[in-house]
Amino acid sequence: xxxxxxxxxxxxxxxxxxxxxxxxxxxxxxxxxxxxxxxxxxxxxxxxxxxxxxxxxxxxxxxxxxxxxxxxxxxxxxxxxxxxxxxxxxx
Numbered sequence: 001x002x003x004x005x006x007x008x009x010x011x012x013x014x015x016x017x018x019x020x021x022x023x024x025x026x027x028x029x030x031x032x033x034x035x036x037x038x039x040x041x042x043x044x045x046x047x048x049x050x051x052x053x054x055x056x057x058x059x060x061x062x063x064x065x066x067x068x069x070x071x072x073x074x075x076x077x078x079x080x081x082x083x084x085x086x087x088x089x090x091x
Contacts, residue, residue, distance in 0.1 A: 012041040019047075020054045 015037045022030045038047060063069040072078040078090040 008041075011037075015041065016050065019050065023051060023054050024058050 015034065019030065019034060019038055022034070035047075042050070060069060072090050080088055080090060082088050
């Protein structure tokens, strides 16, 4: 995927952010217009990967909504770190 200028990159990011936001908050609102715009920049395989990645980072919504989520370190913020393979951990 070769981008010709910053405006095109901004449009690509804007569409991806809109898609991720809709997928997290109101998936039934994802329009054909948004999907057509996304397909100008992303393949179907990339859109599937983006969808799965967004959903992966939102798995905790159920436990938060039910009040069953647990703090990693009670009363403290935990830093999320990624290694070179993209694996995450709390340190």
